[in-house]
Amino acid sequence: MIPKKQKAKPRVAFFDFTSCEGCQLTVIDALQYHPELLDVIDIVEFREASSDSSDVYDIAFIEGSCTRASDEMRLRTIRDTASVVVALGACAHLGGINAIRNKQELDDVRHYVYDGKADWFATYAPRAISKVIEVDLVVPGCPISGAEFVRLVKGLLQGRMLEPIDYPLCIECKLKENVCVYQRGEICLGPITRAGCDAVCPMYGAGCEGCRGMITNPNMDAFYTVLREHGLSQAEVETKLTLFLTNQTMSMSREEAVHVEPTH
Amino acid sequence: MNFKIMPKSAFADWVDRLIGSYRVVGPKRKHGQYVFDELRGVEGLELHYPTSVLPPKKYLVPQKEVLLNYHLDGSRLEIASKPEPTVILGIHTCDIHALKLFDRIFSQGFTDQHYQAHRDSVILVSIECLEMCGPNAYCRDMGTASATEGFDLHMIDLGDVYAFNIGSQKGADLFKGFRQAFDAIDTDVDQINHVLATKWDNFPYRLDFDVHEMPALLHESFNSTLWDELGQKCLACGSCTQVCPTCYCFDVTDEVDLLMEEGQRVRRWDSCQIHEFAMVAGGHNFRERLALRQRHRFMRKGKYQMDAYNMVGCVGCGRCASACLAGITPIDVMNELCARQQCSELEPFASVVAEVAA
Numbered sequence: 001m002i003p004k005k006q007k008a009k010p011r012v013a014f015f016d017f018t019s020c021e022g023c024q025l026t027v028i029d030a031l032q033y034h035p036e037l038l039d040v041i042d043i044v045e046f047r048e049a050s051s052d053s054s055d056v057y058d059i060a061f062i063e064g065s066c067t068r069a070s071d072e073m074r075l076r077t078i079r080d081t082a083s084v085v086v087a088l089g090a091c092a093h094l095g096g097i098n099a100i101r102n103k104q105e106l107d108d109v110r111h112y113v114y115d116g117k118a119d120w121f122a123t124y125a126p127r128a129i130s131k132v133i134e135v136d137l138v139v140p141g142c143p144i145s146g147a148e149f150v151r152l153v154k155g156l157l158q159g160r161m162l163e164p165i166d167y168p169l170c171i172e173c174k175l176k177e178n179v180c181v182y183q184r185g186e187i188c189l190g191p192i193t194r195a196g197c198d199a200v201c202p203m204y205g206a207g208c209e210g211c212r213g214m215i216t217n218p219n220m221d222a223f224y225t226v227l228r229e230h231g232l233s234q235a236e237v238e239t240k241l242t243l244f245l246t247n248q249t250m251s252m253s254r255e256e257a258v259h260v261e262p263t264h
Numbered sequence: 265m266n267f268k269i270m271p272k273s274a275f276a277d278w279v280d281r282l283i284g285s286y287r288v289v290g291p292k293r294k295h296g297q298y299v300f301d302e303l304r305g306v307e308g309l310e311l312h313y314p315t316s317v318l319p320p321k322k323y324l325v326p327q328k329e330v331l332l333n334y335h336l337d338g339s340r341l342e343i344a345s346k347p348e349p350t351v352i353l354g355i356h357t358c359d360i361h362a363l364k365l366f367d368r369i370f371s372q373g374f375t376d377q378h379y380q381a382h383r384d385s386v387i388l389v390s391i392e393c394l395e396m397c398g399p400n401a402y403c404r405d406m407g408t409a410s411a412t413e414g415f416d417l418h419m420i421d422l423g424d425v426y427a428f429n430i431g432s433q434k435g436a437d438l439f440k441g442f443r444q445a446f447d448a449i450d451t452d453v454d455q456i457n458h459v460l461a462t463k464w465d466n467f468p469y470r471l472d473f474d475v476h477e478m479p480a481l482l483h484e485s486f487n488s489t490l491w492d493e494l495g496q497k498c499l500a501c502g503s504c505t506q507v508c509p510t511c512y513c514f515d516v517t518d519e520v521d522l523l524m525e526e527g528q529r530v531r532r533w534d535s536c537q538i539h540e541f542a543m544v545a546g547g548h549n550f551r552e553r554l555a556l557r558q559r560h561r562f563m564r565k566g567k568y569q570m571d572a573y574n575m576v577g578c579v580g581c582g583r584c585a586s587a588c589l590a591g592i593t594p595i596d597v598m599n600e601l602c603a604r605q606q607c608s609e610l611e612p613f614a615s616v617v618a619e620v621a622a
Contacts, residue, residue, distance in 0.1 A: 036522045154522055167502060167538040174506035174587065175327045175533065177299045177317040182589055191501040191589060215500075216539045219554060222499050226589045 010157070013045035013057035014088075015078055017064030017071055018098050018126060022143040023089035024048040024063055030146030037150065040157055059084045059156065061139075065091040065098045065126040072132050079133040084156060087128070087135045088149075090142035090211045090244055097142070098126035099246040103238075128247065140164050141197055142211035142244065148196055165196040168215050169208050173199040181207040187230060187240055192218035210244045220252065266436075267448035267456065268428040274444035275426060276306040281442060282351050286387070289323065290353035291316050300352065311354045311419075314397040315581060319359050319509035320352050324366060324382045325533070331378055332529040336520065344528070345378050347385035351438070354419075355390040357411040358403045358579040362509035363388065364414045365575050369512060372573070378531070387434050390415040394459070395466040400582030402470040402595050408579040409467050410460065420456055427456050472599045478576060482567040485601045486559075494597065495555025497590045502535035504561065504584035504592070510569070510577050511535075536560055562597060 014024055028049050031037055044054035060082035066075060079085055090096040101109045102125045110118040129135060137156070139149050148164070155162035169190035173180070181188035181202050188207035190199070192214050201208050227237050241249045270278065282288045283303060291313040292301045298313040300320050330344040370379040390411060393403070403409040411418060416435030420427040427448060430436045439445045448456070473481065505511040515534040520527040534541060537558075542551035551557050569577030578594060585593035 034522065040522055150522070151519075154520065157522070158520065158524065166540050167535070168500070170499075170501035170503045171506055171535060171538065174318070174503050177294065177297070179295045179297055180503075180587070180589075183296075191499040217500075217552075219496075219499055222497050222590055225497070226499065 019064030140212040400585035404467040405471040406580030491559040494558040503587040505535040507583040
C-alpha cells in the first residue's frame with residue numbers, strides 16, 4: 001500500500017442542476033462528523049460551502065436532474081473533465097421529484113407554473129443525469145445518507161466503486177424491529193425500494209416513498225396485488241409511485257404495460 | 265428432574281438481582297409488538313407475549329457484528345467480540361429448539377468462535393407456552409411446543425408460582441443466595457405434570473402430514489408447479505428470512521477507515537431471498553428467479569438441514585408467515601405440496617407429545 005502522504009489528494013468538485021441542494025447540505029453535515037475526509041480529498045469547487053471554483057477536478061459529484069436541453073452541454077463538460085462522475089441524490093439518480101410532471105403534458109405544466117411567461121423557459125422532461133452522460137456511481141436518496149456518502153467516498157479512494165445497496169428496505173426495517181407500516185393500514189414502498197437509509201421513515205411511522213429508487217427486478221405484479229389488497233385504487237397506486245419513481249415506472253410500463261385493476 | 269418453585273410475588277426481586285449481575289433482556293412491548301430488549305427492572309417485561317418480531321438469536325448472531333479489528337500494516341489483528349454476560353428471559357420453546365440447531369450448525373467443522381463466545385456468555389431462561397401464540401404457528405406439528413433440554417432454566421406458569429426446570433449449572437446458579445426459590449415437593453411436581461399434560465388441547469395440529477415426512481415430501485416436490493406460483497406472489501422483500509429463528513446466512517465485509525490505516529471485518533445477516541445473494545463473479549445469478557429462491561428457502565428448512573445436520577430447519581414459530589405481505593405461509597405451502605403429492609391420507613403426527621416431567 002502506498003503511504004497516504006505520497007498520494008496526491010483527488011480534486012473533488014460539486015455541481016448542482018435542478019434540485020433543492022439538500023444533498024449538498026447533507027455532505028456538509030457529513031463533513032462535520034468526518035472532518036478527516038478533508039485530509040484525503042481536496043475540494044476545489046463547492047458552491048454551497050466555498051467561493052472557490054476550478055475547471056480541473058478528478059471526481060465530480062452532481063446533484064439535480066437535467067431539465068433543459070441547455071443543461072446537457074454543462075453535464076458533458078463535467079463528464080469530459082472528471083475521471084469519476086457521481087450522481088448525488090434522487091434528482092440526479094432518478095430525475096427526482098422534478099419528474100412528477102412527466103406524466104402530464106409539458107406545455108400544460110409550463111403554462112400552469114409560468115403562466116404568460118411560459119415561453120421564456122425551455123424546460124423538457126426532467127431526467128436522470130445518466131440519460132445524458134455516463135455515470136460511474138450513485139449515492140441514492142432524498143436527501144442522501146451522509147454515512148453512505150462517506151462509505152462510497154472511502155471506496156473511491158481505495159479504488160473501489162461501491163455499488164449502492166440493492167436489497168429492499170424491508171430487510172433494514174425488520175432488523176430494527178419496526179412496526180410494519182402495512183400493519184397500521186398504511187402503504188409503504190419498502191418492499192420494492194433500495195435500502196441504505198436505515199429505514200428512517202418507517203422508524204418514525206411514515207411509509208417509504210421510494211426515494212432511493214427500485215431494487216433490481218422488483219416483482220411489480222405482486223406488489224400491485226399487495227397494494228390492491230390494502231385498498232388502494234389504481235389512481236392511488238399511481239400517485240404513490242409518482243413522487244420519486246415516475247421515470248422508473250414509466251420506463252417499466254413502456255416495456256410491459258402496467259395493468260392495475262381498479263378495486264371498485 | 266430438578267425443579268425450583270418461586271412465588272410470583274418474589275419474581276421482581278429475582279429479576280432485580282439478576283440485573284445487578286448481568287445484562288438482562290426479555291420480551292417487551294414496543295408499539296403494539298413484542299421485541300427482546302434490555303430490562304431495567306421487571307417493569308415492561310411481558311412473559312405472556314404472542315411472539316417477538318425478531319427471535320432471540322439476535323443476541324447470539326447479532327444483526328451486525330464486528331468480528332475483527334486490524335491495522336492494515338499487519339501490526340494488529342484482534343477478535344472484537346467480548347460479549348457481555350447476558351440472561352435472556354422468556355424465550356419460547358420454539359426458539360430454544362432453533363438455538364439447538366444453531367449450536368449444531370456453528371460447531372460443525374471449525375467452530376464459529378464468534379458464535380461460541382456469545383453462546384458461552386448467555387444464559388437461556390425459557391418459558392413453557394400454554395396456548396398457541398397465533399394462527400401462523402405450527403409448533404405442535406414441528407415438535408417444538410415444549411422443551412426438555414437446550415435451556416439453562418425453563419419456567420412454567422403454575423398460577424401463583426413459577427416452576428423452574430433446572431437445565432444446567434449456569435441456570436441453577438441464578439438462584440444462588442436467593443431465598444425465595446424453593447425445591448419442588450411432590451405436590452408441586454403433580455401440578456407441573458398436570459399443566460404440561462393438559463395444555464395440548466390448546467395446540468391444534470396444522471399440517472396435514474407427519475413432520476417426519478417433510479424431507480421426503482420436499483424431495484418429491486422439487487419440480488412442483490407450486491414454486492412458480494409462489495415466485496409470482498413473492499415480493500422478494502426478505503422479511504421471512506430476517507425474522508426466522510433458524511436463518512443464519514451472513515455476509516462478511518471489510519470496512520477500512522478513511523486514512524486506510526485501521527479496519528474492521530463485519531458480519532451482517534444476509535437473505536437468500538434478495539437479488540444479489542446468489543450473484544457470483546462475472547454477474548451470473550444462479551437463483552435469479554423468485555420461484556427458485558422460494559424453493560430454496562423451503563427446501564433448506566424442510567430437507568437440506570435435515571440432510572446436513574439431522575434436524576429440521578423450521579421450528580414452526582410462524583414469524584415468516586406473519587411478516588409476509590404476500591401471504592405466503594409455510595403451513596399453506598407444506599399442505600399444498602402434500603395435497604399435490606397426494607399424501608393427505610397420512611395419519612396426523614401424534615408422537616410429539618409433552619415429555620412430561622418424570
